[in-house]
Amino acid sequence: MSEVQRVFTADEYASTSTPYEYLDGLGGNPFLQAKEVTRLEEDANKKGLYNTFRRMWKAYKDTMNPNKAAQDHVMEFPELTLEDDTKMPRLDCGAYTCDDSGVSIFDQRLGQISVCSHPIMPVKKIVNLDTNECKTEIAYFLGWWRRTIVDNKVLFNAQKIIELSSLDISVSSENARLMVNYLAFVRDTNRDKLRQVKSIGRLGWMEHGFSPYVKDVLFDGNEQYRHAFEAVKQVGTFEAWRDCIVKSLRAGGSIPARVMLASAFASVLIKPLNALPFIVHCWANKSGSGKTATMMAVSSVWANPSQGEYMKSFNTTNVGIEMLAGFYRDMPLCIDELELKGSKRDTFDTMIYSFCEGVGRMRGAKNGGLQKTLTWNNCMITTGEEPLTSGNSKAGAVNRVLDINNGDADMMASPREALAVLSVNYGHAGRLFVESLKKPGVMDEIRQEQDRVYAQLEGKATDKQRLSASIILAADAWATKVIFRDDRALTVDDLVPYLQSEATTDVNQRAYEWLMDMVSINSARFSTSDNNGEVWGVVEEAEKRVYIIKSVFDRIMQEEGYNSTGFLSWAKGKKLLRTEDGRTTVKKRCGGSAVPPRCVCISMDPAEKPLTDPETGYVVVDEQENMFDMV
Numbered sequence: 001m002s003e004v005q006r007v008f009t010a011d012e013y014a015s016t017s018t019p020y021e022y023l024d025g026l027g028g029n030p031f032l033q034a035k036e037v038t039r040l041e042e043d044a045n046k047k048g049l050y051n052t053f054r055r056m057w058k059a060y061k062d063t064m065n066p067n068k069a070a071q072d073h074v075m076e077f078p079e080l081t082l083e084d085d086t087k088m089p090r091l092d093c094g095a096y097t098c099d100d101s102g103v104s105i106f107d108q109r110l111g112q113i114s115v116c117s118h119p120i121m122p123v124k125k126i127v128n129l130d131t132n133e134c135k136t137e138i139a140y141f142l143g144w145w146r147r148t149i150v151d152n153k154v155l156f157n158a159q160k161i162i163e164l165s166s167l168d169i170s171v172s173s174e175n176a177r178l179m180v181n182y183l184a185f186v187r188d189t190n191r192d193k194l195r196q197v198k199s200i201g202r203l204g205w206m207e208h209g210f211s212p213y214v215k216d217v218l219f220d221g222n223e224q225y226r227h228a229f230e231a232v233k234q235v236g237t238f239e240a241w242r243d244c245i246v247k248s249l250r251a252g253g254s255i256p257a258r259v260m261l262a263s264a265f266a267s268v269l270i271k272p273l274n275a276l277p278f279i280v281h282c283w284a285n286k287s288g289s290g291k292t293a294t295m296m297a298v299s300s301v302w303a304n305p306s307q308g309e310y311m312k313s314f315n316t317t318n319v320g321i322e323m324l325a326g327f328y329r330d331m332p333l334c335i336d337e338l339e340l341k342g343s344k345r346d347t348f349d350t351m352i353y354s355f356c357e358g359v360g361r362m363r364g365a366k367n368g369g370l371q372k373t374l375t376w377n378n379c380m381i382t383t384g385e386e387p388l389t390s391g392n393s394k395a396g397a398v399n400r401v402l403d404i405n406n407g408d409a410d411m412m413a414s415p416r417e418a419l420a421v422l423s424v425n426y427g428h429a430g431r432l433f434v435e436s437l438k439k440p441g442v443m444d445e446i447r448q449e450q451d452r453v454y455a456q457l458e459g460k461a462t463d464k465q466r467l468s469a470s471i472i473l474a475a476d477a478w479a480t481k482v483i484f485r486d487d488r489a490l491t492v493d494d495l496v497p498y499l500q501s502e503a504t505t506d507v508n509q510r511a512y513e514w515l516m517d518m519v520s521i522n523s524a525r526f527s528t529s530d531n532n533g534e535v536w537g538v539v540e541e542a543e544k545r546v547y548i549i550k551s552v553f554d555r556i557m558q559e560e561g562y563n564s565t566g567f568l569s570w571a572k573g574k575k576l577l578r579t580e581d582g583r584t585t586v587k588k589r590c591g592g593s594a595v596p597p598r599c600v601c602i603s604m605d606p607a608e609k610p611l612t613d614p615e616t617g618y619v620v621v622d623e624q625e626n627m628f629d630m631v
Contacts, residue, residue, distance in 0.1 A: 005039070010047040013040075013056065013122035020060035021153045049115055049266065054101040059112035073097055077119040080145050083220035086122060088139075091190045096182055100141075102170075103182055117170045117180045118142055122187045126220055129206060131372065135199070135220055136187060140169055149220055156184050169535070199619060201225075203232065204330030204378070205271055210434045213331075225327045231309040232302055234424030238432065240483060241300065244421040245429075249297055252486045256282045256406040257294045259298025259472060259498070262377050262490055264301045265433055265483075266475035267332035271377035272443050273450060277325070277358045278468040279380045281338070281388040284406040291383040291406075293415035295336045298381060300422040302331055311336055316349050322360045325630075326374030331430075338384040348388060349397045355380055357398040390561075398505040399464040402472075404498045429483050436482045456492045461499035469495050508570035511562040518556065519546050528591050535591035537599055545578070547588040547599040576603045 008019045018041060026033040038059065044053035073092075076099040080088040096115065097104045103115040124137035126149060137149045148167055154160040158176040165171050171179050187194065200211045201221025211217065212232050219229045249261055263280045270277060284291060296305040304311035311334035312324065325333055354361070360374035363628060382388065387403045436442060454470040461469065473490055480489040504510075519526060525536035526546065537548040557564040568584040571577040578601035580586050585598040 007043070010039070010044070013044045013047065013049050013053055017060060019053075020057055023057065024060065024064065026131060032289060051101055051114075053116060055104060055112050058097060058104065059106070063111065074120060075119075076100070077143055078122065078145070080120050080123070080139055082123070089193045091186055091193055093123060094189060096185070105178075105182075113178070115175060115182045117293050120169065120179075120183075122183055122190075122194060123147070125187070125191075125194050126199045126218060127196065128199050128201065128220060130202070130294075131202065136183075138183070140167075142168060149218075155450055156180055202327050202329045203229065204328065204376075205268070210268075213431055213434065221327065222323075227308075228303075228310055228312075228327070231304040232427065232430075233304070234306070234427040234431060236427035236428075238425075240421060240425040241428055244425070245297065245300075246417050246484055246486050246488075248412045248414055248418035249294070250381050250486055253294070254406055254409045254411050255490070255494050256404040256498070257290075258476075258490055259402070259404060259410040259495065260294060260298050260381055260383075261301070262472045262476035262479065264298045264332045264334075264430075265479045266472045267379035268330050268430075268437070269446065269471055269475050270379065271330055272437065273375075273447060273471060275467060275471055277356050277376060277378055277380070278464075278471075279352060279355065279382065279388065279401045280404065280472070280618050281382045281384065281401055282404045282406055282411075283384045283386055283388070284408075284411070285385055286406075289406060289409070290411040290415045292336050293419055294411040295334055295381070295383055296419055297412060297415075297422055298332070299334050300426035300429075301433075303427055305419070305422050305426055307336075310334065313337060318354060321355060322374060323350055325355055325376040325378065325380070326360060328378055329376050329480055330378050333378055333380045335380065335382045338382050338388065352393075352397045352400055394507050398500055398507075398515070399462050400468075402465070402468060402498060403500075429479075433479060433483060435476075442478075446474050446478050449477050453492060457496070457499070460492075460496050460501070462502055462505050465499045465505075469499055494571070507562070508567050511557070511560075511567050512571065512602075513577065514560060514562075515557075515602065517605075519548075535593070538588065538590045539604075543599055544605040545603050547586075547590065549590060550585050550598045550600055553600045570600060576606050576608065577601065 006019075006022055012018050023033060023036055023040070026036060029121075039120065041053045073094065073096060074090045075093050078100055082088055093103075095105055097112070098119065098121070099107075100119060102117045102119060104112050106114055107113050119141035121138045121139060122136050126135040126137060127133075128135070134152050135149050136152055136155050137147055138155070139145050139147050146167075148164075154163060158180050161171055161176050161180055162173060176427065197218055198214075199218040199220035200206065200214075201219065205210050205211075206214060208214070212219070212229060219226055222231070245261070249257055253261075254317070258538075260280060260282055268572075269275075282294075290309075295311055296307070299305040299309075299311040305311070307313075313336055358376055387405070388401050389398045389403055450470045450473075453473045454466050457466040457469060460466075472540060473492065473495065476490045480486065519539065522536065523539070524537045525534060528538070536552045537546060539546045552565050555566065568577060572579060572584065577584060578586050584600065586601055587596040588599040588601070589596045590599065
């Protein structure tokens, strides 16, 4: 070659064949030709023609060889290493040219057409074990290899694949169809070369194992939950974790804290025992009692206990809780510091019911049809500064919650020292517990223990509370045997003080007790004098009954969150209510009114003064009573 190297203008590189004819003339000396290709490419780049030179040189060679389009190519991308340090096999790419300048294809009319300005290829096929839906992991090179998992409904749709531009992938409305065709061709042509892996988007029981403890299963769920999924792992040693938990919680903690710990194990038993989800809420007014530290210790059974990892704080909607429950599926959903003040409290009964049903609401999909309905079989463990249920919570909500008051006691011993240990030793106990459940006969043994405890609780709690408590105690008994081995299992007597009886869960019984308190507190409103002009009714002390004007009764019941119609029906059945001709109100003069208003008449001492006939439901009329008041 002459010592004077050929130089070309930007226009010659982009619009003429001169530079490429020059290179073609050097074909007899491949080494010299390769050197000149490199030099001219650098020169073209300096002139602002990035990637243009390579494409034009390929187009020229393909023009000189019309049969090139029919030739099979293999990828000449920069070397890509898979997770196990093996090299990615070189994929067949048919008529596509795939090298470090990107992807292109030859067209007889248009010449070499760019598909993508950088290397990109599918590397894995991913099948979700729950849904059988398929995704594809693609790798793309922009200075270094990067990876992302894409739903096939996006990857192979020319309108949706443009979403990948947010990852800096060179795809737009102009080349979207070309990109879809290329990726689909490479995937279909290399089915035997592409690795196929299983995936899961949640935690918990699977058909053959327990997520995330199943080998070679990827996470392909909602990205906002990836952090929590990856927090479930084993770090440090099991012995260090067990010694710390025994000292700080099992031996040195309060009963409520130990119930929380037992519930962390109980959660994974709900599905095998065919039970429904339930909630364990531990609350204490005392600041510094160790609620958060205890929740972190409970989380360490399964995962990294640090805040923001596995456990959550309550800052979401009921729909958000539903999605979280669906993600945790069988593992405990740990929520620290529920805020129950203000308007939020009104939503908690709804949240309790929806969570404890174990199934999400049916919702429509964007593209028509229905979304897959979420299901779960776990326990929610929460902490706060006040009870989760209130006086006007319905019986169903109260039944589904173990509302445990820790009082003034410290929940765990030496929380700071304990968390220092638990922050570097965690995740072992949960996995060991799950593995132990797979052994023959174990679930039968646990079921027998649950049945024994359930029988012991008869007459001491409602059926739903007995069921939740029996699962917790059975889980604690088994964890004591296979995990702690410290002979400190919880007993029925430990849990009974925190369980609700039929009477305490009856919302109408609680409404009656509240109503009697309200009458006493507002005694002036039931007096013929000194009532500031506002009369609510009248109290007949001798007869031990109170008359409350119906409009007032409806208003105060609604304000407190009670259903007045339901209460009156209950009161009639309990012989607490005066009725007349099937009506739940009677007329009664109140505060000297000229026209007696309709009133609700409630007995203040049902044991001595029942107000309705148990057979007919009609009022038993006292002959000496003013009959006008009975109209």
